[in-house]
Amino acid sequence: VEESKLYQELLEMERKLDWVIARKRLDLQDASNKPGKTTRTLRVFLSTTVSNQTWQIADPDSLGQDTDFTSLSPPAWTLRIEGRLLDPPSRHAARGSKKFTHYLRSLVVELDRDASFTEGNIVEWHRQAQPQGPEAEQDGFEIKRLGDSTVKCKIILDIAHSPPRHKVSPELAAVIGIQEGNLQSIQNMFWTYIRQNGLQEKGDRRKIRPDAALKPLITQAMGPRDNFMFHEIPTFINMYLAPADPVVIPYIVRMDSSTVGELKAFDIEIDIDDFASRSRVRDVITALSPETAQQIAQLDDEISLSVVSVRNSKVKRDFLESFARDPAHFIERWLASQARDLETVMGHENGMRGDLRRSDNFQLPWVEEAVVVHEGIRV
Structure with a gap:
């Protein structure tokens, strides 16, 4: 059929x-x-506010009409460092924006001014190993100092990439063509270099024979050798990695009225966990829930019943077609088959024991006819 x-x-x-x-x-x-990884933009905002500066005292309106000039504090300034993660192009993909310090391992501000100031010229913040409480993460920092003159400063941000990023040594970077990245991307670039240059030995694919560019690095890291094993690649690469350089933002704290309150923004690309992709994956898994599997199993049962019905219909059709083609011969064969079955049931073998011992006896036409008749009666 x-x-x-x-x-x-x-x-x-x-x-x-x-x-x-x-x-x-x-x-x-x-x-x-x-969770997958994605690259997002961390925007850092820098601004300065001042108090009791000379130009403010000269302009009483800037301090207020009721200011007592005899009780004014020394001139001072405040540097504000704030940051937030920019929303992705599709806002529905965003999930619970974290605070600024969540994306930092440390922050250091170096003030370029006279060391005679009693206040420190270096301000540091380092993430605690196990931060606790609502103060564990915050949206920004404020640094307050006395002074009425321009101050140059450097803001050093150690970004908490996920996964962590590494800086590749210049020697290895010149060979594999990547200067910074996460460990997986660096290993992938190294493996790509091996495959493109055919450095695997044909006899044993686990062994890698370094070329002229790679051999000095292998010798320096592992000693003189003609080849190294595949499983030694991570150990070799780690010897040429260092923590990624921090982001350094130069900034000038100005005291003049024209720049006070001015907001400057700096964008930093960071690697973070892509929780949106994890959510999409879970939605797909939910779609393949046990309820769906149960529906599929139910449909399989219906298909099986349909197949059995088709098979029974075919048996009945073959039975009737054989009868219509040669009724006399069909009845003779059918009667012989019935007589044979009756003898077997009644126990009158009459020499059939020898036939039953031969396997080819059950490959004769009478077997198929008996099955057809039985199925026809059952249907």
Whole structure:
């Protein structure tokens, strides 16, 4: 039957599809436990406010009409450092924006002014190993100092990339073509260099034979050798990695009225966990829930019942077609088959024991006819 061939092809396709879905589902479950990575923009805002400066005292309106000039404090200034993560292009992908310090490991401000000031010229903040309480994270910092003159400063931000970024030594960077990145991207670039230059030994693919550019680095890290093993790649790469350089922002604290309150912004690209992709993966897994699997199983049962019905209909059709083609011969064979079955049931073998011992006896036409008759009666 032509349709049965198509059905078998559909069954084969279904088996392949089930295998692919099962494999992808395992991949999705693994991915849901490992959020993807994405690059976002951290915008840092710098501003300065001043108090009791000469130009403010000369202009009483800037201090207020009721100011007592005899009790004024010394001139001072305040540097504000704030930051926030910019929303992605699709706002619905954003999830719970973290505070500024969540994206920092440390912040250092170096003030370029006379060391005779009693206040320190270096201000540092370092993230605690286990921050606790609402003060654990904050949106910014304020640095207050006395003074009425321009101050140059450097703001040094150690970004908490996820995963952490590393700086590649100049020697290795010149070979593999990457100067900074996370560990996985650096290892991928190193492996790409090996494959593109055919450095794997043909006899043993686990062994890598360094070329002229790579051999001095291998010798320096592992000693003189003609090759190294595949599993030694991470150890070798780690010897040429260092923490990524911090972001340094130069800034000038000015006291003149024209620049006070001016807001400056600096954008920093950072790597963070992509929780939006994790949410999408979980939505896909939810779509493949047990309820859906139960519906699929129910449809499979319905298909199986339909197949049984088709098979029974075919048996009945073969039975009637054989009878219509040669009624006399069909009845003779049918009676012989019935007599044979009756003798077997009644225990009158009459020499049939030898026939029953031969396997080819059950490959004769009477077996198929008996099955057809039985199925026809049952239907």
